[in-house]
Amino acid sequence: MSEKSLGVGKPDTQILGVLGGMGPLASAQFMLRLTLLTDAARDQDHIPAVLWSDPRVPDRTAARMASGEDPLPALLRGISGLEAAGAGAIAIPCNTAHGWFEGMQSATALPILHIVDAAEAELLRLGVTPGPIGLMGTAGTLAMRLYQERLEPRGWTCLVPTEEEMQRLVSPGIERVKANDVAAAYAPLAEAARALAARGARAVVLGCTEIPLGIAAGPALPFPVCDTIDGLARAAISWAKR
Amino acid sequence: MSEKSLGVGKPDTQILGVLGGMGPLASAQFMLRLTLLTDAARDQDHIPAVLWSDPRVPDRTAARMASGEDPLPALLRGISGLEAAGAGAIAIPCNTAHGWFEGMQSATALPILHIVDAAEAELLRLGVTPGPIGLMGTAGTLAMRLYQERLEPRGWTCLVPTEEEMQRLVSPGIERVKANDVAAAYAPLAEAARALAARGARAVVLGCTEIPLGIAAGPALPFPVCDTIDGLARAAISWAKR
Numbered sequence: 001m002s003e004k005s006l007g008v009g010k011p012d013t014q015i016l017g018v019l020g021g022m023g024p025l026a027s028a029q030f031m032l033r034l035t036l037l038t039d040a041a042r043d044q045d046h047i048p049a050v051l052w053s054d055p056r057v058p059d060r061t062a063a064r065m066a067s068g069e070d071p072l073p074a075l076l077r078g079i080s081g082l083e084a085a086g087a088g089a090i091a092i093p094c095n096t097a098h099g100w101f102e103g104m105q106s107a108t109a110l111p112i113l114h115i116v117d118a119a120e121a122e123l124l125r126l127g128v129t130p131g132p133i134g135l136m137g138t139a140g141t142l143a144m145r146l147y148q149e150r151l152e153p154r155g156w157t158c159l160v161p162t163e164e165e166m167q168r169l170v171s172p173g174i175e176r177v178k179a180n181d182v183a184a185a186y187a188p189l190a191e192a193a194r195a196l197a198a199r200g201a202r203a204v205v206l207g208c209t210e211i212p213l214g215i216a217a218g219p220a221l222p223f224p225v226c227d228t229i230d231g232l233a234r235a236a237i238s239w240a241k242r
Numbered sequence: 243m244s245e246k247s248l249g250v251g252k253p254d255t256q257i258l259g260v261l262g263g264m265g266p267l268a269s270a271q272f273m274l275r276l277t278l279l280t281d282a283a284r285d286q287d288h289i290p291a292v293l294w295s296d297p298r299v300p301d302r303t304a305a306r307m308a309s310g311e312d313p314l315p316a317l318l319r320g321i322s323g324l325e326a327a328g329a330g331a332i333a334i335p336c337n338t339a340h341g342w343f344e345g346m347q348s349a350t351a352l353p354i355l356h357i358v359d360a361a362e363a364e365l366l367r368l369g370v371t372p373g374p375i376g377l378m379g380t381a382g383t384l385a386m387r388l389y390q391e392r393l394e395p396r397g398w399t400c401l402v403p404t405e406e407e408m409q410r411l412v413s414p415g416i417e418r419v420k421a422n423d424v425a426a427a428y429a430p431l432a433e434a435a436r437a438l439a440a441r442g443a444r445a446v447v448l449g450c451t452e453i454p455l456g457i458a459a460g461p462a463l464p465f466p467v468c469d470t471i472d473g474l475a476r477a478a479i480s481w482a483k484r
Contacts, residue, residue, distance in 0.1 A: 024288040028273035031293065035266045041421045046266040046297035051273065052327070055288035081327055085294070179283045 014047075014240050017087025017110065019078045021053035022060065022094035023178045026209035026229060028053075030093035033233040047240045050085040052078045060096035061140030072100050079108050089113060091236045093209045093229055095137055099144040113235045115228055116150045119205055122231030123156075126224045128203040130155030133226075134196025136170055136189070137207035147207055159201045161192050170211075177210035185214030190221060197223045256289075256482050259329025259352065261320045263295035264302065264336035265420045268451035268471060270295075272335035275475040289482045292327040294320045302338035303382030314342050321350050331355060333478045335451045335471055337379055341386040355477045357470055358392045361447055364473030365398075368466045370445040372397030375468075376438025378412055378431070379449035389449055401443045403434050412453075419452035427456030432463060439465045 016034075020027025031051055040046050054074060062068030075097060082090055090112045092098065098115055105112050123133065135147050135158040148158050161170050173189035176182070189211055193204045203224035206212045212227040258276075262269025273293055282288050296316060304310030317339060324332055332354045334340065340357055347354050365375065377389050377400040390400050403412050415431035418424070431453055435446045445466035448454045454469040 021285065021288070021290065023285045024277045024291075025274070028270060028277050031270035031273055031295070032267070035270050036422050038422070042417070043263065043265045043297040043299070043301070043420050046263070046295075048263065048298060049266075049293075049295045050323070051291075051293035051295065053273070053288075053291045053293065055285040056290060057285070059285070081292070084326060085323055175284070178285050180278050180280070 014088040015086050016047055016049040016236050016240060017079075017082030017085065017090045018049055018051040019075065019082060019090055019092045019097070020051050020094075021055040022057055022092075022097055023210055024053055024055045025177060025180065025213060027051060027093050029213060030091070030209070030229050030233060033230055034236055037230070037233050038237055047237065050082055050087060052081050054078055057097075060094070060099065061138045064096070064099060064140040064143055071097065072103050075100055075104055076107050079104060079110075083108060083110060089236070089239050091232050093232055095146065095207050095209060095228060096140045098146055099140060111239075113232065113239060114150075115232050116147055118231040118235035119147070119207065119226050119228050120151060120154070120156070121235065122226045122228070123203060123205070125234070126203065126226065128224055128226075131202060132157045132159055132200050134159050134193065134199075134201030134204035135207050136161060136192055136196070136204060136211055138174060139166055139171060141207055142166070147205065159196050159199050161196065165192050165195060173214050174208055174210045177213050182213050182217040185210075186218035189214040190218060193221055193225065197221075256330040257328050258289055258291040258478050258482060259321075259324030259327065259332040260291055260293040261317065261324060261332055261334045261339070262293050262336075263297040264299055264334075264339055265452055266295055266297045267419060267422065267455060269293060269335050271455060272333070272451070272471050272475060275472055276478055279472070279475050280479055289479065292324055292329060294323050296320055299339075302336070302341065303380045306338075306341060306382040306385055313339070314345050317342055317346055318349050321346060321352075325350060325352060331478075331481050333474050335474055337388065337449050337451060337470060338382045340388055341382060353481075355474065355481060356392075357474050358389055360473040360477035361389070361449065361468055361470050362393060362396070362398070363477065364468045364470070365445060365447070367476070368445065368468065370466055370468075373444060374399045374401060374442050376401050376435065376441075376443030376446035377449050378403060378434055378438070378446060378453055380416060381408055381413060383449055384408070389447065401438050401441050403438065407434050407437060415456050416450055416452045419455050424455050424459040427452075428460035431456040432460060435463055435467065439463075
């Protein structure tokens, strides 16, 4: 731990490292929810954190679906920066980046809180038990089967949008949030979520951190939705208070 | 610039350093507004930033008004961390911390964007020209005359809450926000702002970054209010895009 780290002189305090910027609105919202979900009466009760917000990380979906630049070097640079700042664990408020989870985890001794585990804990907190759930996410997250491979052995089954729904509703909705237009994101994202519920999903996982921002911009949906920003914030608070 | 810095390999890119955590909700809101006020169509158009959120910085008002611990060492630790991360300038979304501005600025070669200058630019943007304005802030900010000394030579005069209004309305309102209870902060903060307008303020500066969060929790006030979170975010965007 360097002289310049947030933890200097206070080795008992746990500092949360947040690898963000993917997108920047989602990581700002993560910091907001981390703060609001913490039981605190004054500044000094809150969790020390360093947010490394690098929106220049190469597009994760483009890397997986096309021949886009590999994001791993930029992700590892962020992790090194968070280590230097004295972080004790890392949270990454971007689902698609978890496609590089093993590469990141093998490069650091710090625990990385896995967003799919956090989503599962959030489902259980909402009273949703293992069974069929809807899963919305980027084309990259769905192609990598990030949720299916981690959750299906635990009894969950994932219903996903059709190719047509991805192209017409989910991907454009995510893009609207990344362009700061959350109001325009609501209608397509809500339509995709409703279609999954109609197909038998008992809850819908908003498995891309842009999606909760769009869904929050309109009327609440009439079925449980799992906000992966909130889920990851709760996982980080549990880690900090353990 | 170290290997671990956010700017590694991209010396032309300007990274914003944010010294936050004072309070954590205000600095998260700063990151959100920084993102939303940026003209961007995709992640990669946004401003790279590192937020150093250290809510353990000793209370600034207690240090100034009573015999509280000096916050300067913790502030300088944060600035060193942001320098190590490759920041090109520093924004501090806490008005009261600007009482230690000279001590911070003399310790770093990086420009620190002064929140009072940002507030003045925000007033002008709102169409408010120099003259009588209301000023709300912590007891520390008011006692240090942070706004008066910087703005009065430029033709502004600051009307401040009475001692009774500070103790009954402004200080408790700020405390409610730091405890995450923004809904309860609205009534006292709005009453204090209305009293300043009634005394002749043509606009009211929300000169503590907790105050805009409380004021946003209820109906809009019928006179211009200067949000120092938005003002500082606009100053940071101007710096990044210059």
